[in-house]
Amino acid sequence: MDEQRVEVVAQALRDAGVEFERPGPEVFVAALPGDRRLKTACWLRVGEHALTVEAFVMRHPEENREQVYAYLLRHNARTYAVSWSIDDQGDVYLTGHVPLAAITPDELDRILGAVLEYADSAFNALLQLGFGSSIKREWRWRVKRGESLANLAAFADFAQRDDR
Secondary structure, three states: OOHHHHHHHHHHHHHHOOEEEEEEOOEEEEEEEOOOOOEEEEEEEEOOOEEEEEEEEEOOOOOOHHHHHHHHHHHHOOOOOOEEEEOOOOOEEEEEEEEHHHOOHHHHHHHHHHHHHHHHHHHHHHHHHHHHHHHHHHHHHHHHHOOOOHHHHHHHHHHHOOOO
């Protein structure tokens, strides 16, 4: 473990005002606040040669898996430091490995900014593709019962559209 890089990461997170925890001496979990995805947990692991970056974005899609994965692949061509990936269950992540020598406060800020931008900007589109039927079903159920639609407001146009 590179103690100097561990301290660079810790200080950069503190300086940026990012909430974080340290579940291990070389592991950080930063809470990145967004607009669409309210909070993205980003794991940072200082390894022997690289900083590993991993952020969970959403669980495996219920529908349109091929469209969701195609969306991710198309967007990988424009990412910086991290790429869209899926795990064995099909859950969606942003992951990357950055050489330790490249880790400076400015570079870490760019990497965290990229993770936040990608997770936040793609979130609603990914949910509509992967969980569209559930969103529409939930919308109809809430309307019928007079329940709040506040946390579904971003999907109002989509949820009210009749695609049958």
